[in-house]
Amino acid sequence: MADAVAQRPEAIKAVPVRHPGRWVAAVVVLAIAAAIVYTIAAAIQSDLTAYGSGWAAVGHYVFHRLILQGIVVTLELTILAMVIGIILGVILAVMRISPNPVVSTVSWFYVWFFRGTPVLVQIFFWFNLNLILPHIGIGIPFTSIWWQVSTNTLITPFMAATLGLGLNEAAYMAEIVRAGIISVEHGQTEAAQALGMDRLLVMQRIVLPQAMRVIIPPTGNETISMLKTSSLAFAASVTELFTRQQQIATATYAVLELLIVASIWYLVMTSILTVGQYYLERRFGRGTQRGLPMTPFQRFRRMLVTFHAPPPATQAAPAVLPSEHR
Amino acid sequence: MAGTPMVKAESVHKNFGRLEVLRGIDLEVAPREVMCMIGPSGSGKSTFLRCINHLEKIDAGRLSVDGELVGYRQQGDKLYELHDAEVCRKRSEIGMVFQRFNLFPHMTALENVIEAPLRVKRESRAIAVDRGRRLLERVGLAEKVDAYPNQLSGGQQQRVAIARALAMQPKLMLFDEPTSALDPELVGEVLDVMRGLAEDGMTMVVVTHEMGFAREVGDSLVFMDAGVVVEAGKPKDVLTSPQHERTRTFLSSVL
Numbered sequence: 152m153a154d155a156v157a158q159r160p161e162a163i164k165a166v167p168v169r170h171p172g173r174w175v176a177a178v179v180v181l182a183i184a185a186a187i188v189y190t191i192a193a194a195i196q197s198d199l200t201a202y203g204s205g206w207a208a209v210g211h212y213v214f215h216r217l218i219l220q221g222i223v224v225t226l227e228l229t230i231l232a233m234v235i236g237i238i239l240g241v242i243l244a245v246m247r248i249s250p251n252p253v254v255s256t257v258s259w260f261y262v263w264f265f266r267g268t269p270v271l272v273q274i275f276f277w278f279n280l281n282l283i284l285p286h287i288g289i290g291i292p293f294t295s296i297w298w299q300v301s302t303n304t305l306i307t308p309f310m311a312a313t314l315g316l317g318l319n320e321a322a323y324m325a326e327i328v329r330a331g332i333i334s335v336e337h338g339q340t341e342a343a344q345a346l347g348m349d350r351l352l353v354m355q356r357i358v359l360p361q362a363m364r365v366i367i368p369p370t371g372n373e374t375i376s377m378l379k380t381s382s383l384a385f386a387a388s389v390t391e392l393f394t395r396q397q398q399i400a401t402a403t404y405a406v407l408e409l410l411i412v413a414s415i416w417y418l419v420m421t422s423i424l425t426v427g428q429y430y431l432e433r434r435f436g437r438g439t440q441r442g443l444p445m446t447p448f449q450r451f452r453r454m455l456v457t458f459h460a461p462p463p464a465t466q467a468a469p470a471v472l473p474s475e476h477r
Numbered sequence: 478m479a480g481t482p483m484v485k486a487e488s489v490h491k492n493f494g495r496l497e498v499l500r501g502i503d504l505e506v507a508p509r510e511v512m513c514m515i516g517p518s519g520s521g522k523s524t525f526l527r528c529i530n531h532l533e534k535i536d537a538g539r540l541s542v543d544g545e546l547v548g549y550r551q552q553g554d555k556l557y558e559l560h561d562a563e564v565c566r567k568r569s570e571i572g573m574v575f576q577r578f579n580l581f582p583h584m585t586a587l588e589n590v591i592e593a594p595l596r597v598k599r600e601s602r603a604i605a606v607d608r609g610r611r612l613l614e615r616v617g618l619a620e621k622v623d624a625y626p627n628q629l630s631g632g633q634q635q636r637v638a639i640a641r642a643l644a645m646q647p648k649l650m651l652f653d654e655p656t657s658a659l660d661p662e663l664v665g666e667v668l669d670v671m672r673g674l675a676e677d678g679m680t681m682v683v684v685t686h687e688m689g690f691a692r693e694v695g696d697s698l699v700f701m702d703a704g705v706v707v708e709a710g711k712p713k714d715v716l717t718s719p720q721h722e723r724t725r726t727f728l729s730s731v732l
Contacts, residue, residue: 342579342638345530346593346645347569349561356596360583 200405208408212399213415221395222416228312228381228391233374235317240324245354247329258325265322271383274315278387280306312384312391320377327369331362363435371428375421392416481544483508483649483680484529488538491524498524500704501538506649506697511681513691513712516701517727522684525701526651529682530571531564542571543648569597572642576654578634580626586613586637587622590644598645605644612640616670632663636670643674650674652683668694688732692716700724 195205202208212218246258265273281302288299306314335358343353382393390398392413400409429446484506491499498521506512514522527533528540531548540547548564549556559567581589590609594600613622616636626634635655642650652671656664668690675681675694685691691698691712698712700719708715708724716732719725 336579338575338577338579339581341532342573342575342581344532344565345568345571345573345575346641347565347567347597348593349565352596356592357581361581 195407195411198405198408200408201403205405205408208403208405209411209415212396212405212409212412215399215412217395217399218392218412218416221390221392222420224309224384224389224391225378225381225393226420228309228316228384228389229374229378231313232316232320232381233377235313236320236324236373236377237370239318239321241328241359243321243325244328244332247325248332262322262325265319266326270315270319270380271386273319274312274383274386277306277311277314278308280311308387308389309384312381312387312389315387316377316381316384320373323373324370327373328362328366330369331364331366332358334365335361360435364432367428367432367435371424371431374428375424378420378424379417480508482506483510483543484682485541486525486538487540489525489528489535489540490537491521491528491533491535498704499528499535502701502704502706504699504706504709506680506682508680509678510696511675511679511683511694512697512699513695514682514684514699514701515686515688515691515727516699516707520701521704522701523653526573526653526682526684529649530573530651531568542567565597569593569645570648572645572647572650574635574638574642574650574652574655576657578626578631578638578658580634580638580641582626585623585625586618586629586640589626589637590641593641594644609640609644612643613637615643615673616640617666630663631659632666635659635667639667639670639674648680650679650681652681652685654684654686656685656687686731688716688728700727702727 192206195209198205200208202211243258243261246254247262249255249258284302286299287302287305288297290297290299332354339357339361340353343357348356381391384391385394385397388394396409396413400406403409433446482505484504486502486504489499489502490497502521502525504512514525516522524533528535529542529547534548545567546556547567548559550559550563551557580586581592584592587606587609590612591602591605594605594608595602610619610622613619616639618633618636618640621629621633621637626637629637639655655671656667659667664687668687671681671683671690672694683690683695695712697709698715699706700708700715700721700723702723708719708721715724716728719728
């Protein structure tokens with residue numbers, strides 16, 4: 152038995168299984184993609200605009216001042232709406248699981264209403280609120296303490312769009328956060344309670360941090376979605392990216408060219424968000440996996456390496472954390 | 478028995494819906510006593526332990542810890558439910574160790590231990606960290622302070638969980654089958670820590686299947702079945718000469 156270790160047979164060197172089908176599929180897919188891209192590219196090339204060919208117009212407008220200004224507004228809208236959505240969503244989710252029936256019913260009703268009506272309708276509603284409510288005020292009944300402001304001053308078009316998008320988003324975020332809270336094992340709450348922590352502390356220190364792992368991927372998804380949904384602010388005449396390209400397109404007749412310009416920017420922004428989301432997930436995965444998951448770059452590299460190899464079995468991720476156990 | 482008992486149960490009843498889990502538990506745990514509770518699963522021992530720590534509410538009878546009623550305040554002959562804040566304060570004086578450890582996975586061992594002293598007792602960080610390190614050292618994990626729970630073995634996790642409970646300087650420790658989720662070779666290290674605690678005079682109620690531990694460390698042994706205490710006494714007496722048929726059957730099936 153002792154020399155069984157010494158007599159370890161040499162490592163297996165076998166001819167790997169070939170996968171010709173993968174190469175055929177790659178060629179076919181590439182051919183179809185090339186045909187589609189070429190057709191559209193050529194059509195735009197032959198389109199005559201004020202700047203020459205269609206591509207010249209795209210090149211002219213892609214860094215145009217008005218477009219760049221529109222991008223800034225789009226980003227502002229997205230960030231503000233998501234901030235409102237996330238903060239209100241967390242509050243609504245915690246309210247929803249509250250033992251207080253009044254509080255949980257309010258939350259249920261909010262989600263039912265704001266998830267049940269189109270966001271476009273909600274933006275329009277805020278935008279046109281001044282038609283029925285010229286002034287908005289608060290005061291204390293039976294006293295002369297009264298503060299009011301003209302609705303048009305308070306709810307600018309930008310504000311109407313932010314409110315519409317943010318309040319609607321809160322309803323979706325509430326459900327996402329609630330799913331995250333439910334996903335945390337009940338033993339965690341019990342252990343925290345047994346240490347004397349109250350409901351708020353348990354939520355804030357123990358449950359929510361762990362729920363983040365479940366909350367972040369769909370929230371990233373929502374943010375990416377919001378970046379594009381913010382184009383509905385068009386309805387409130389907010390000059391964000393979509394409205395800007397629309398205005399220029401109407402003036403120059405370079406309709407498809409400007410849609411391409413807008414699409415390029417939407418793609419750039421969503422791509423950046425996708426990468427950001429990835430690193431956020433790694434951050435909150437702390438303590439839940441033995442090793443950190445691979446970065447997109449590491450995965451891409453592996454994909455190149457394994458393209459003609461058999462599908463990789465669940466290969467251990469590179470261990471960054473010291474993983475000596477037992 | 479002189480002085481107030483640490484735990485006193487008088488005819489404690491508990492039901493989940495129509496299922497009666499506890500059907501009249503009477504027992505006393507004196508300060509510095511180690512009481513072990515054994516019995517088949519479903520006999521109500523874990524539920525009783527959870528009642529002591531307000532994790533479950535009792536439906537009838539009286540249960541008190543250190544002379545104070547659990548979950549209620551008595552004025553005259555009327556009972557008033559306790560506010561959440563009072564329940565939290567009482568829980569903070571009782572340490573509890575769970576079968577499945579329930580360490581906070583997003584915190585290191587030290588962070589697990591200092592969390593409640595910092596947030597519940599509002600101790601200064603320096604004091605909490607200092608005691609946390611000493612406690613982790615005491616359970617033999619001085620070099621694991623910065624490890625996350627999933628980098629620790631089950632036995633190590635359970636020892637961190639014990640240190641976490643001790644960090645609140647409890648007057649009573651409850652153990653709910655602390656070694657049942659462990660690989661056999663890891664049971665010993667956890668029992669050693671518990672034995673040390675008992676020697677230092679900690680009052681402990683231990684729900685366990687470790688008969689050896691109950692015999693050596695326990696001051697008293699309670700055998701529960703179907704929601705009642707069938708037999709109680711000195712561990713050696715109960716284990717070697719059980720008086721009831723039900724106890725004999727149970728013991729012969731586990732020993």
